[in-house]
Amino acid sequence: MVLPRDWEQYLKTNKSIKITPSLVQRDFSRIITTLGTFAKFPKRRGFSSGRIKGYKKAPRTRHDVIKKGSKKSTKNLKAP
Template identity: 90%
Template sequence: FCKRSIEHLFRFGKQKLLMTSYLTPDVHHEENWFKLTLLSYVNLWAARKLAFVLPRDWEQYLKTDKSIKITPSLVQRDFSRIISTLGTSAKFPKRRGYSPGRIKGYKKAPRTRHDVIKKGQKKSTKKLETS
């Protein structure tokens, strides 16, 4: 590892992987966040041979063949396609927005009713008589 590649790692981590966006007074949490960003960088590095060059509309000058060197940002741009091709063991995300509602035919039990106690009024206590 040379100094230049470490500098590129930190620049890419700060700009694209949100390495410095997690701010907390607890140092342990920040260390974990730093480790997660490094792990995501390793994932991008491991997936570099699976990535295709996907030039944006204004980048028509870019070659799309294998002669171009694939950078981590190009891999990150194509990472959703790689994950959908390979699959993942992660669960599907939870639904957001409006809930699907109750199951049809489900009857909710009525609420239990309680006596209203007004201020200054004594509670009515019923004692059980034991004979």
């Protein structure tokens, strides 16, 4: 159902009248105020609250250093 503009008289609707996108756009503010919206409130921005007091991070795992070894030559190997 298309709502009339403020200065227009309300007429009985015909079942054959189709609502066009321009009619929806024209009346969108009234539709939103009637139905409401699913939009969420914006997220709070700014500084974070930080870590919880007394919380200790686990120390990072240490790994052994791997040094590059000398290459073995394949020329000296004999084929069986």
